[in-house]
Each structure stands twice: as C-alpha cells, then as structure tokens.
Amino acid sequence: GAVVSQHPSWVICKSGTSVKIECRSLDFQATTMFWYRQFPKQSLMLMATSNEGSKATYEQGVEKDKFLINHASLTLSTLTVTSAHPEDSSFYICSARGTTGRGEKLFFGSGTQLSVL
Amino acid sequence: DAKTTQPPSMDCAEGRAANLPCNHSTISGNEYVYWYRQIHSQGPQYIIHGLKNNETNEMASLIITEDRKSSTLILPHATLRDTAVYYCIAATGANSKLTFGKGITLSVRP
Numbered sequence A: 001g002a003v004v005s006q007h008p009s010w011v012i013c014k015s016g017t018s019v020k021i022e023c024r025s026l027d028f029q030a031t032t033m034f035w036y037r038q039f040p041k042q043s044l045m046l047m048a049t050s051n052e053g054s055k056a057t058y059e060q061g062v063e064k065d066k067f068l069i070n071h072a073s074l075t076l077s078t079l080t081v082t083s084a085h086p087e088d089s090s091f092y093i094c095s096a097r098g099t100t101g102r103g104e105k106l107f108f109g110s111g112t113q114l115s116v117l
Numbered sequence B: 001d002a003k004t005t006q007p008p009s010m011d012c013a014e015g016r017a018a019n020l021p022c023n024h025s026t027i028s029g030n031e032y033v034y035w036y037r038q039i040h041s042q043g044p045q046y047i048i049h050g051l052k053n054n055e056t057n058e059m060a061s062l063i064i065t066e067d068r069k070s071s072t073l074i075l076p077h078a079t080l081r082d083t084a085v086y087y088c089i090a091a092t093g094a095n096s097k098l099t100f101g102k103g104i105t106l107s108v109r110p
Helices: none
Strands: A004-007 A010-013 A019-025 A032-038 A045-051 A067-073 A076-081 A090-099 A104-108 A112-116 B009-013 B018-023 B032-038 B045-050 B061-064 B070-075 B084-091 B104-109
Touching: A004 A090, A010 A019, A019 A032, A019 A090, A019 A112, A032 A067, A032 A076, A045 A067, A076 A090, A104 B045, B009 B018, B018 B032, B018 B084, B018 B104, B032 B061, B045 B061, B045 B070, B070 B084
Parallel strands: A010 A112, B009 B104
Antiparallel strands: A004 A019, A019 A076, A032 A045, A032 A090, A067 A076, A090 A104, A090 A112, B018 B070, B032 B045, B032 B084, B061 B070, B084 B104
C-alpha cells in the first residue's frame, strides 16, 4: 500500500529557532498534501493544504509566515516552524492523497512531536 | 462536509466483535463515510470507506444504513492492539480535506 514517510519523528529545539519537518510519499506521487497539528488529548486540526508547484492554502487562524510550507516536488512537502515558541509544541502530522485498491484515499505520516524549550 | 457524531468511548472484550457507531444525519449524496484510527502518538491509519453499499476488507466491515444517516464499523475479532481512537469522517472524497472530530476511544480488555 501507499506509504507516507515523515521525518523527524521527534525534535526538541530552543525557543526562537526554526524547525523543518519533511513529508514524503514513498511509492506514489502526491499533488496534494495536508498538514495537521494535534495537541494532547485533542483531535487533529487541519493547518494547511499543500499543493505541488503552488502556494499552500492555510486554514483560518494559521499564520502562514510562521508555518512555511513548500511542496516543490510530487513526492515531498516540507513544513517549517519559524521562530518556534513553547506554544508551538505539538504533534504535527502530514497526509498525502494516494491511489491503492479501491480508489483514492488519504494516507498519513507517523507524525512529528515538536517540543520547544 | 457533513458533521459526524460518535460516542466518546466504548470497550469490548478481546476476541469479541467491536461495533462502533457513527451518526451522519446531514450527509449529502456525494459524501463518503471514511473510518480512520489513531493509536497513541502515531499518525492516523486508514481502515475503510464507503458510499452507500456495505464494505468489507481485511481490517473491518462497514455497514451503512439505507438512508445513509448512520453507519457502524465492525472489527470482527478485536485484539488488544485495536485499542485506539476511531474517527468517522464524512467527505466528498480523497480530493477533499478530512475534518476530524473527537472520535471514539475503543478500549479492548483482556
């Protein structure tokens, strides 16, 4: 089946630094990827839709200058948390649309736990 | 996308069938019912999806009522590894973004 690889799985950084998270579709091409954020004991919240070769579409309330998304190829999207602060500590998850078996579905990466000190 | 409603939690005994209900009374004709699950600290895992016919795969069965206002995910023989949060989502297809609700926490007891 389709596999989405997300890296790193966890990262600890100092306040004020930037962190880049990669999301790769390993055996399929993904023109669209989605980035989610999840706080402890809460559900996933969609942050943005990443489109290959064009600007990402951000959900209301998500700062596009803080969460930079680049989708430069059909297999790679990156999320950069700029000038991270402790309140940005969260579980970040990407997903990509792939085709396998019955039609298309979204596959998810394993997530990245970000801790900002 | 239509809103879905799920009980907050349920449990079942290992080896027994787990029946997870979901209400989606405002679902539109072109919206599918998707089920994903999330084991602690991992990304969601696709389980199954359907439009109006019942579906079965190696993981589960999906039973959709004739009026499509509700559905049930069935794990035929639950194991301890099936303990997770299960999300029922109504969406027009993989082209659309998936909006996650609170899901239902399934606890499988030995």
